[in-house]
Amino acid sequence: MENANQILVKTTKNGPYVIKGNFTLDLPTGETKECNGSTFLCQCGNSQNKPFCDESHKKSVIDAANTWF
Numbered sequence: 255m256e257n258a259n260q261i262l263v264k265t266t267k268n269g270p271y272v273i274k275g276n277f278t279l280d281l282p283t284g285e286t287k288e289c290n291g292s293t294f295l296c297q298c299g300n301s302q303n304k305p306f307c308d309e310s311h312k313k314s315v316i317d318a319a320n321t322w323f
């Protein structure tokens with residue numbers, strides 16, 4: 255990334271969304287979390303630590319193309 259204020263969101267085929275950069279994440283609980291570096295957000299729905307990925311996707315089969323629509 256060229257700009258320190260830039261955020262890069264990367265999708266992975268059968269894993270989490272990878273967000274690189276510094277940002278504030280609003281959680282469903284009303285709390286906020288400061289995220290720095292690489293943050294991995296669950297897109298399979300199986301994480302026990304949502305919204306973060308806990309690697310549970312490795313035990314399940316997800317088709318990322320079908321989770322978008």
Ligand code: FES
Nearest residue numbers: 296298307310311
């Ligand atoms: S994408 Fe990793 S646990 Fe859901």
